Amino acid sequence: MAIVYKKSSCLTDAPLTYCPGCCHGIITKLVAEVIEELGIDGITVGVAPVGCSVTAYNFFTCDMVEAPHGRAPAVATGLRRSLPDNVIFTYQGDGDLAAIGTAETVHSATRGENITVIFVNNAIYGMTGGQMAPTTLPGQVTQTTPYGRDPKTAGWPVRVCEMLATLTGTAYAERVAVNNVPNIRHAKAAIKKAFQNQLDHKGFSIVEVLSTCPTNWGMTPEEAMKWVDDKMIPYYPLGVYKDIDGEAK
Amino acid sequence: MADRVLMKGNEAIAEAAIRAGCRHYFGYPITPQTEIAAYMSRRMPKVGGVFLQAESEIAAINMVLGAASAGKRVMTSSSSPGISLKSEGVSYIAGSNLPCVIIDVVRGGPGLGGIQPAQSDYWQATKALGHGDFQLLVFAPNSVQEMVTAVYDAFENADRYRMPAMILADGLLGQMMEPVVFPERESVQFEKPWALTGTHGERKHNIINSLYLTPSELEQTVLDRYKVYDEVKKTLPKAELYLTGDADVVVVAFGATSRVVKSAVNSARAAGIKAGMIRPYTLWPFPVEQIKEGCRNAKNVLTVEMNMGQMVDDVKLALECSKPVAFYGRTGGVIPSPNEVLAEIKKLAGGEK
Numbered sequence: 001m002a003i004v005y006k007k008s009s010c011l012t013d014a015p016l017t018y019c020p021g022c023c024h025g026i027i028t029k030l031v032a033e034v035i036e037e038l039g040i041d042g043i044t045v046g047v048a049p050v051g052c053s054v055t056a057y058n059f060f061t062c063d064m065v066e067a068p069h070g071r072a073p074a075v076a077t078g079l080r081r082s083l084p085d086n087v088i089f090t091y092q093g094d095g096d097l098a099a100i101g102t103a104e105t106v107h108s109a110t111r112g113e114n115i116t117v118i119f120v121n122n123a124i125y126g127m128t129g130g131q132m133a134p135t136t137l138p139g140q141v142t143q144t145t146p147y148g149r150d151p152k153t154a155g156w157p158v159r160v161c162e163m164l165a166t167l168t169g170t171a172y173a174e175r176v177a178v179n180n181v182p183n184i185r186h187a188k189a190a191i192k193k194a195f196q197n198q199l200d201h202k203g204f205s206i207v208e209v210l211s212t213c214p215t216n217w218g219m220t221p222e223e224a225m226k227w228v229d230d231k232m233i234p235y236y237p238l239g240v241y242k243d244i245d246g247e248a249k
Numbered sequence: 250m251a252d253r254v255l256m257k258g259n260e261a262i263a264e265a266a267i268r269a270g271c272r273h274y275f276g277y278p279i280t281p282q283t284e285i286a287a288y289m290s291r292r293m294p295k296v297g298g299v300f301l302q303a304e305s306e307i308a309a310i311n312m313v314l315g316a317a318s319a320g321k322r323v324m325t326s327s328s329s330p331g332i333s334l335k336s337e338g339v340s341y342i343a344g345s346n347l348p349c350v351i352i353d354v355v356r357g358g359p360g361l362g363g364i365q366p367a368q369s370d371y372w373q374a375t376k377a378l379g380h381g382d383f384q385l386l387v388f389a390p391n392s393v394q395e396m397v398t399a400v401y402d403a404f405e406n407a408d409r410y411r412m413p414a415m416i417l418a419d420g421l422l423g424q425m426m427e428p429v430v431f432p433e434r435e436s437v438q439f440e441k442p443w444a445l446t447g448t449h450g451e452r453k454h455n456i457i458n459s460l461y462l463t464p465s466e467l468e469q470t471v472l473d474r475y476k477v478y479d480e481v482k483k484t485l486p487k488a489e490l491y492l493t494g495d496a497d498v499v500v501v502a503f504g505a506t507s508r509v510v511k512s513a514v515n516s517a518r519a520a521g522i523k524a525g526m527i528r529p530y531t532l533w534p535f536p537v538e539q540i541k542e543g544c545r546n547a548k549n550v551l552t553v554e555m556n557m558g559q560m561v562d563d564v565k566l567a568l569e570c571s572k573p574v575a576f577y578g579r580t581g582g583v584i585p586s587p588n589e590v591l592a593e594i595k596k597l598a599g600g601e602k
Contacts (some may be wrong), residue, residue: 012454016437043447045319057456063445065318065457068341071311074303078315078323081299082273086447104311107304 008032014058019126021221023211024052026178027187028059031091034192035062038199044087047072049101051093052126055205070101073108087198088195089116095125098134098158104135105164112169112203116194119160122211123232130216134158137235142216157235158165171203173242177210179228183238191224202244210236235243251430258393259284259326260425262352262416263292266324269436271350272298273323275312277305277331280364281420282354285326306331310338310351317347318446318457322404326352328420329370330361332378333465339413340379344459346474348407350400351385351415354423357582365582368504371559374417375533382471385477386414386485387532390501393427395530401434406485408439410477417532419555421505421584474504481534488539489528492518492543496525499547499596501564502541502554503529506507506585510553513590520576520591522598532560540567549597553590 010032018024035041041062048056050069057064067075079088097105097119108115120122120189124142125131131144135157139148149157167230172194176187187209194205210232219227256264263285266274274293276286286302293300303309316323326587327335332353333388355370357363374387386406388399396418399566403414423467445455461467488505492514493499507528517524527543529536544550550572552561558576565574577593579585 008494042449042451043444045447047315054460057458061448061454063447063455065315065445066460068311068337069316071307071338074308075315075318077301077308077589078273078275078312079319080315081301081312082316082321085448103304104308107308130412166421168602218587 005031008036010035010061011059012061016059019215021214021224022052023122023178023209023214024120026184027118027209027211028056030188030191031089031118032060034188034195037192038195040087040195040199042086045083047076047079047088047090048091049090049096051096053091053093053120054127056091059141070096070099071104072096072101073104073113073115073117075111077108077111080113080115087116087195089118089195091118092120093126094119094121094123094133094135097200098103098160106167109164109204109206110167114198114201114203116198117204118191119204119206119208120211121160121208121236122177122213122246124213124216126216129211137231154169159236161206161241163207164190169204170206170242171244172197172205173208174240175236175238177206177228177233177238179210179212179225251433253428253430254549255426256393257284257424257426258396258418258531259354260288261396261429262326262400263288264351264431265397266404267292267296267298268431269322269401269404270438271322271404272296272325273316273321274299275301275303275309275316275323275325277303277309277327279328279331281356281423282326282328282352284423285352294414298479302481306334307338310335310342313349314338314342314345314347316444317342317349318355320406320446322368324350324352326354328356329358330568332370336379339383339385340383341459342413343383344381345387345457346411347413347457348411349413350403350407351413353415353417355417355419357580363582366584367555367580368419368506369411369556369559369580369584370417371532371554371556374415375535376416379486383474384412384533386410386412386481387417388414389417389532390422391507391528393422393425393429396422397429397431401436404602406439410481411475417504419505427440485531486534486536486539487530488536488543489530490539490543491526491528493525493527494541495523495546497523497546497548499525499527499544499550500590500594501527501529501550501560502551503532505559506553506555509585509587510590512587513594516587516591517594517598522594524594535563535567537567540564544568544572550574551593551597552576553585553593555584556580
């Protein structure tokens with residue numbers, strides 16, 4: 001019988017700890033498939049963050065380290081400078097990468113650190129039960145913005161790819177989504193490019209993946225997928241923001 | 250025979266680290282330890298090593314975490330306010346059973362404090378450099394030459410026990426120049442099968458982690474670590490005993506302060522007072538047995554520190570409160586003078602002899 005689908009060999013048998021309908025599962029799978037397709041599992045070292053994907057070290061078959069909140073790019077820098085022939089990636093959420101770890105993110109990018117960053121933006125702090133994230137949209141209700149995020153008092157959401165694209169050290173920054181099949185296929189191609197860039201010594205590559213949090217958004221998984229289209233993508237347009245290969249739009 | 254060279258304490262630390270096999274240094278500028286970073290930036294590229302100036306002390310200690318995860322001998326250095334910033338990372342490093350070396354060239358505090366020598370990070374180093382149940386190895390050299398020894402001791406024992414090690418220096422030791430001989434000492438190296446180097450398809454993945462959501466599992470990791478600490482307490486405590494055999498008054502002092510105290514003890518002896526000194530070289534593990542031994546005949550014990558008496562409780566506990574322990578100290582960057590210490594010794598000895 002022909003095999004039409006199988007789990008990536010770069011995923012362990014540990015059950016994913018994500019809520020039903022959450023896109024972390026899809027994104028984790030895409031990263032594992034890319035690692036498998038590039039044949040780099042044996043030389044890859046991953047850095048897990050603090051947040052919903054804190055136990056990512058249990059899901060990937062490659063060597064893994066768990067970083068303090070927001071410090072994954074600094075930990076990855078220490079690994080990068082110690083293991084010149086390995087592939088180093090971080091897998092981080094929005095609170096981790098764009099709030100508490102902003103300095104580590106910006107400076108690893110501006111150093112042109114040759115690492116791959118997978119940035120999962122779901123516009124909320126999921127692990128702690130649904131508080132405002134740096135990427136929470138104006139008007140979005142969370143546990144700490146019960147009347148909706150008011151930019152006058154809570155500030156504006158940060159657009160990470162646009163910000164990092166201004167830095168000379170950033171080789172590649174693209175925002176993708178995984179809320180439908182074409183978007184998933186495109187997201188996988190972007191993640192693959194971000195890893196291939198590292199193998200080609202091009203420097204700092206980041207893929208921002210718009211994700212969902214049905215649990216804390218208070219939606220069904222289907223409504224959450226639609227919310228990505230209706231609310232998130234208009235504020236966070238998909239596309240390539242920086243590509244030193246000259247493909248930036 | 251190795252050459253004697255005149256070096257600043259900070260530079261001697263950096264050179265000793267390279268000789269002990271450290272090829273990864275991550276730092277951030279802060280007075281009075283910046284010569285360490287400057288020296289590393291000159292030397293590391295010449296020996297195939299890594300020097301990186303991080304965007305903050307927080308980033309630097311997390312780069313240390315990354316390099317230590319890869320199994321490398323790695324060091325960072327800072328001074329008091331910067332060490333406070335590193336405390337988060339140090340807790341994670343301890344919780345992940347990773348070895349590394351941290352240099353604290355202490356300055357006066359709290360807050361931004363000052364930039365002159367102090368020992369007011371004693372509590373931070375020995376009791377609570379970060380959240381959770383853990384300890385660091387803490388070495389307290391008192392000369393530029395001993396800084397070199399301490400660097401070797403720190404790297405080897407950090408690797409041996411898989412825990413972070415700190416050298417608690419001060420602005421005086423860091424900035425002063427003394428002749429130093431770098432010993433022909435082969436640094437002991439250790440296998441690190443736990444290191445993250447890539448599985449190469451030959452083993453199950455290694456995970457370096459400090460998260461255990463099941464309380465009994467977390468408790469067990471802490472208990473395992475405390476078994477290591479028990480071993481450390483048996484093997485590592487070290488102190489110098491100076492003229493303590495017949496001493497009525499024993500002064501306990503560490504680091505640069507011990508040199509002031511030694512002068513005062515010599516002056517007291519010249520004045521007919523039986524004074525002696527105990528100088529802890531390891532602050533954690535604290536040299537309990539050496540304190541007991543050195544104070545055996547003492548009628549009075551005096552600790553002298555460049556802080557408000559942070560070591561006093563440890564001395565009292567070592568003596569099980571069996572003898573009176575007095576304190577004399579200066580703080581905020583003020584260095585006690587031999588005459589001030591002599592006056593305290595005379596007071597305890599019952600006045601002028």
